[in-house]
Every structure is written in structure tokens, then in C-alpha cells.
Amino acid sequence: MHPLAWIVQPPDPVAHRRPALFLDRDGVLNENRADYVRTWQQVVILPGVLTAMQRLAASPFAVVVVTNQSAVGRGLLSRQVLAAINQGIVREVQQAGGRIDAVYACPHTPEAGCTCRKPRPGMLLQAARELEIDLARSWLVGDAVSDMQAAAAAGCRPVLVRTGRGMKQALGLALHGLHHVPVRADLAEAVNWILAGAAPVNAE
Numbered sequence: 001m002h003p004l005a006w007i008v009q010p011p012d013p014v015a016h017r018r019p020a021l022f023l024d025r026d027g028v029l030n031e032n033r034a035d036y037v038r039t040w041q042q043v044v045i046l047p048g049v050l051t052a053m054q055r056l057a058a059s060p061f062a063v064v065v066v067t068n069q070s071a072v073g074r075g076l077l078s079r080q081v082l083a084a085i086n087q088g089i090v091r092e093v094q095q096a097g098g099r100i101d102a103v104y105a106c107p108h109t110p111e112a113g114c115t116c117r118k119p120r121p122g123m124l125l126q127a128a129r130e131l132e133i134d135l136a137r138s139w140l141v142g143d144a145v146s147d148m149q150a151a152a153a154a155g156c157r158p159v160l161v162r163t164g165r166g167m168k169q170a171l172g173l174a175l176h177g178l179h180h181v182p183v184r185a186d187l188a189e190a191v192n193w194i195l196a197g198a199a200p201v202n203a204e
Ligand SMILES: [Mg+2]
Pocket: 024, 025, 026, 027, 028, 032, 142, 143, 144, 164
């Protein structure tokens, strides 16, 4: 079982391995919905996201979305509509001067036992192979404990945001041994913090 993958911008074949900023989708880029985002009309980009994506575009980070979309496995969302939603988000970001280099989506249900559904690290590991990413210098911004666990399993650094499910999920961090995870208000704050030098991104 593999994740669905859309590589928008393949890596430069002669460049060194680069760090990535992995982004969860629902609750980080767009509003989370308890009954899943099932149409493009239901995509509501969160405040400050487009500006943050514009800042990121000028950084050395590969920008990679990694999203669990079990609505596909549950028969509630077709792969075609999921692709259209993801492409719509990529387009909105591009039109605002931002960049998304790739989108990975796990279409499986929790019961399927795949290796790509977060908290497992399959999507991050596949992205690292396909996009020449150095996981140790990479970050994952998410709104759920499972995102933080996927980051830890892949060997990259987690940041929780309080948007989406994040406010409630932040309360559960300590319970899962994740008390060290930094928490930021939203994607804009997380991106500013990371770009301000939370990570030595140019270190070899
Ligand atoms: Mg989320």
C-alpha cells in the first residue's frame, strides 16, 4: 500500500540534499472539518497561510504537504476529487507567490494497517527518497499528536500549531511523551520561528 503522490517540482539533480518543511494539510493550511473536506468549496485557507507560504518559497526548504485522507478509503471521497482539492490548494499558494513542491496523501483507513498513515512515517520517508530530503534538518508542522509522532518516527523535528485540532491536541502532548514539542499559534508563527533560525538550515 502506497500513498498517493503529486510531485509538482522535482529536485534539482545536481543539488545537495535539502531540508524540508513538511506541512499537514487540514488544520494547518485550511480549516479542519469533522466530516472531512470532500469538495473544493469546503476548502477554507486559514488566515496568514498564504503570506507564510510566500515567505517559505524564498527559503531553502522543500515544501511538502503530507496528509491523511482516510475519507478515500472509507468511500466518501474519490481519488479524482482529492487530486482536484490538492491541486486547487497548490494553485492558490502559487498565485499568492508561494510554492508547494509535492503533496503526499494516505488514502487508507486506520484499519488497513498501511505504513503511510500518520503517526507512521511512510509519507515522510518516501518524500525523502523522491525529493532528496535530509530528514534530520527537516521540520513537520501539524495540528495533531499523530503528526508529531510521525515526525519523531522519521527523525525530523515537530512543531504543533493551535489551529485546527491543535488547541485540544496540545493538551495531550505530555501524555504521549511529547512535552518537548514546541507549540506555535499558527503556520505563520511556526514558519517565522523556523526561518528565524530555530534550525541551521545551511549546515552540511
Ligand atoms: Mg490536521
